[in-house]
């Protein structure tokens with residue numbers, strides 16, 4: 319099927335990473351402001367089936383180790399191809415392009431990040447035309463409802479700019495469609511296992527009020543995808559009985575998560591970042607991260623280049639959040655979920671959010687309750703946790719009322735506040751011949767003592783101070 323492609327194409331290459339030193343060229347990614355991919359359903363007479371166009375420099379004309387903007391526009395038609403399917407077909411760009419040896423595709427929509435390896439380039443992968451040919455072939459063979467398809471790659475920034483603005487409007491229109499619907503209005507949710515090649519135990523549960531983590535698939539998209547291919551990677555989940563309305567726990571979701579994660583995930587709280595949070599693959603648009611010192615959440619989106627208020631950048635926290643795990647207090651989220659009335663509903667919603675980048679706060683202004691908007695700090699207000707604490711107190715943030723309650727239970731014997739030592743993650747230890755694992759542990763202490771280890775002392779032996 320892919321004899322003319324100079325590198326291998328197949329499932330074995332899905333999930334491959336291309337590191338910076340091995341990279342021939344980078345398209346999109348954090349160094350490029352305007353990049354996107356989109357699928358549009360178009361009238362059949364406007365599509366030349368099988369056409370691949372490249373506007374701007376092609377791979378062979380790009381400098382080694384350099385980065386460039388990129389747009390990928392896939393136009394499709396077919397008697398059964400509805401505009402409802404655009405979001406789902408668009409997500410296949412990620413899947414199909416990752417089958418190509420040495421071609422790394424991450425994220426979605428306006429966040430795409432592509433790298434080509436030097437090795438694949440040397441094998442002859444010197445044109446985006448090859449990527450187009452692979453995608454054309456896979457779209458047609460895996461989704462026979464597509465009758466005609468053409469693909470355009472653009473790397474010229476001036477051509478990308480007006481189309482980028484138009485693409486943002488299209489994404490917004492898609493997202494807005496699901497906003498009128500509540501989780502109580504529907505009997506089925508949808509699951510997506512497309513990212514299991516990167517995170518084998520991850521399963522997205524897509525509901526009207528909890529958009530997919532990648533921000534690319536709405537409940538409507540899920541319904542359309544499951545309708546055309548019920549055995550495909552996007553499938554219907556019968557909600558079953560609601561166990562907890564506030565946390566968003568349903569028997570059908572638990573059962574489905576158990577099956578699809580091969581028993582790793584048995585319970586899911588759709589609207590909480592604690593105990594049994596929704597798993598996170600690596601495609602999330604943002605992270606809600608717990609800040610134990612103030613008992614609130616910070617939010618950071620993928621594009622934020624500075625460090626957050628806890629001193630960590632997005633990339634470091636993404637490593638702790640991703641992988642298909644349920645990590646207490648580190649929660650992969652989409653921007654559209656942040657617009658939902660159910661956003662972190664069980665944890666206090668926006669009344670628990672204490673920090674986010676200024677740009678994000680502005681972007682979500684319409685969806686953040688007015689009563690708390692000004693009390694959420696940004697990088698322009700505070701840089702450290704002590705500064706954050708002062709800011710929250712002076713702005714009378716609702717989270718401060720939790721501190722009083724915690725004061726009563728969270729005091730050491732001498733009356734001083736207990737100190738958070740560890741929050742989130744698992745702590746394994748061995749005792750009495752048993753291996754004990756504290757899942758999602760949170761540890762506080764009356765006092766923390768930090769002492770340097772002196773050479774020769776029992777704790778210093780590991781540092782090689784003692785010679786045999």
Ligand code: SF4
Nearest residue numbers: 510512513522530532
């Ligand atoms: S993040 Fe979720 S919804 Fe999006 S492609 Fe991955 S599994 Fe599917």
